[in-house]
Amino acid sequence: MRNEEQTGRRDVLQHSRLGSAGAGLASTSTANAVVGAEVEEDQVAMADGDVSCDVDVLVVGGGTAGTIAAIQAGRAGAKTLLVERHSQLGGTTTTGGVAFPGLFDAWGNQIIAGIGWELVRESVELDGGTLPDFSKVPQRHWENQVPVNMFLYAIMAEEKCTQAGVQIAYYEFPQAITETADGWQVDCAGFGTRRRVLCKQIVDCTGGAEVVGMLRLPRLREEETQPGAMLFQIGSANDPGRGQLHALYVHGADSSNSRTVTKASMTGRKAVLAKVREEKQRLMHLQSEPGFRESYRIVGETMITVNDYTSGRTYDDAICNAFYPVDLHSKTGVRPKPLKPGTVPTIPLRALIPKDGRNIIVAGRCVSSDRLANSGLRVQASCMAMGQAAGATASLAAQHETTPLSVPLAEIRKLLREHGAIVPGDASPG
Ligand SMILES: Cc1cc2nc3c(=O)[nH]c(=O)nc-3n(C[C@H](O)[C@H](O)[C@H](O)COP(=O)(O)OP(=O)(O)OC[C@H]3O[C@@H](n4cnc5c(N)ncnc54)[C@H](O)[C@@H]3O)c2cc1C
Numbered sequence: 564m565r566n567e568e569q570t571g572r573r574d575v576l577q578h579s580r581l582g583s584a585g586a587g588l589a590s591t592s593t594a595n596a597v598v599g600a601e602v603e604e605d606q607v608a609m610a611d612g613d614v615s616c617d618v619d620v621l622v623v624g625g626g627t628a629g630t631i632a633a634i635q636a637g638r639a640g641a642k643t644l645l646v647e648r649h650s651q652l653g654g655t656t657t658t659g660g661v662a663f664p665g666l667f668d669a670w671g672n673q674i675i676a677g678i679g680w681e682l683v684r685e686s687v688e689l690d691g692g693t694l695p696d697f698s699k700v701p702q703r704h705w706e707n708q709v710p711v712n713m714f715l716y717a718i719m720a721e722e723k724c725t726q727a728g729v730q731i732a733y734y735e736f737p738q739a740i741t742e743t744a745d746g747w748q749v750d751c752a753g754f755g756t757r758r759r760v761l762c763k764q765i766v767d768c769t770g771g772a773e774v775v776g777m778l779r780l781p782r783l784r785e786e787e788t789q790p791g792a793m794l795f796q797i798g799s800a801n802d803p804g805r806g807q808l809h810a811l812y813v814h815g816a817d818s819s820n821s822r823t824v825t826k827a828s829m830t831g832r833k834a835v836l837a838k839v840r841e842e843k844q845r846l847m848h849l850q851s852e853p854g855f856r857e858s859y860r861i862v863g864e865t866m867i868t869v870n871d872y873t874s875g876r877t878y879d880d881a882i883c884n885a886f887y888p889v890d891l892h893s894k895t896g897v898r899p900k901p902l903k904p905g906t907v908p909t910i911p912l913r914a915l916i917p918k919d920g921r922n923i924i925v926a927g928r929c930v931s932s933d934r935l936a937n938s939g940l941r942v943q944a945s946c947m948a949m950g951q952a953a954g955a956t957a958s959l960a961a962q963h964e965t966t967p968l969s970v971p972l973a974e975i976r977k978l979l980r981e982h983g984a985i986v987p988g989d990a991s992p993g
Contacts, residue, residue, distance in 0.1 A: 640962075683709050687711060861930070875906035877987055928946060
């Protein structure tokens with residue numbers, strides 16, 4: 564798909580699609596548009612910062628799950644665009660500073676591998692760090708989380724995207740979405756840029772299922788969400804990939820929109836300033852925004868309940884494993900409830916597919932699940948595994964010109980295995 568001859572498609576783009584006044588993208592000839600502007604090979608230039616591109620898979624949100632989804636789609640041969648509103652990849656793992664992904668193992672075995680694990684492992688190795696021994700069952704669940712150097716992780720994620728042929732668009736986000744005969748037209752905005760994207764499949768990895776919300780497909784959220792946290796360090800310098808940062812709860816932290824993120828960021832920074840004054844120590848490190856634990860979840864073709872999660876239900880359409888205690892934070896803190904020995908929950912494909920949605924799939928903490936199940940499912944290794952499954956499914960759906968729900972499961976699982984993932988029921992890589 565990536566090697567498809569582009570010229571014909573570009574002509575169509577220039578002459579038919581851009582003529583529509585709908586989203587206000589002005590069309591000019593390519594020759595005019597390129598003057599004075601640097602235009603990447605894969606996009607068509609129009610007037611003053613207007614660009615268009617025609618891809619198989621659009622991944623929105625280059626965070627914990629989205630980065631992996633995009634790499635998987637690219638490696639599977641899908642022409643892939645990744646749109647990220649921030650300036651780097653990694654999301655909560657990097658921008659949020661929660662740089663200790665888990666859990667890749669359960670009960671002495673590795674249960675999540677694939678592209679997320681490859682990125683975590685390689686970034687730890689380059690950083691001279693130590694990987695946990697998954698054959699040993701730790702006393703406390705968090706001991707097998709893997710501290711990563713968030714700076715290195717973000718750069719290596721970018722490198723892997725580039726190597727997979729994924730085009731990255733930072734500082735951009737979708738503004739309007741229209742269904743087309745064979746997919747979507749997504750109009751994105753960034754500063755100095757208006758981008759019209761034609762794609763066959765969308766993978767929504769925005770954390771809070773923002774694209775699903777724009778499409779007015781059903782989502783769930785709690786009236787009062789779990790607290791977020793502002794990560795920082797006072798007193799001594801931060802040693803990335805080794806020590807953990809300090810964290811302060813940000814109550815009411817809500818990632819839904821720019822207004823709520825502004826409020827949470829200012830609340831978090833104010834609390835850090837108060838801490839610095841109280842402790843009379845130097846501020847040595849501060850993340851640029853808080854980490855958000857909870858906002859919207861999709862209503863999917865199926866919903867994972869806490870009973871499904873804690874009983875380790877193996878779904879017929881299971882596409883990856885997950886593992887973490889039930890971990891609901893409140894104003895007073897958190898008391899994780901560990902899973903019973905031997906239990907390994909699974910994630911069904913249908914929990915990634917919005918009910919009544921076509922040509923869209925999600926991955927990450929917005930997975931269709933009740934609140935308690937979600938408190939365990941939302942951790943990073945599980946988000947990465949979901950991302951890989953969603954990227955694989957979207958690329959196959961684009962290739963077959965069908966919907967994610969109609970892609971044969973055997974093909975998804977085959978593709979995932981070819982790219983190093985563990986499918987529920989498979990033996991661990993050892
Ligand atoms: C304080 C805290 C502590 C945690 N502790 C742990 C832990 O110890 N271990 C663990 O494994 N997990 C932990 N988690 C959970 C885990 O980090 C998150 O649930 C997980 O990283 C979410 O991944 P995601 O891909 O769904 O979202 P994110 O990683 O948040 O990625 C979403 C991405 O989408 C981008 N985006 C959002 N909206 C748009 C838009 N409209 N257009 C373009 N881009 C957009 C964002 O900028 C971001 O890059 C913790 C979370 C928090 C907040």
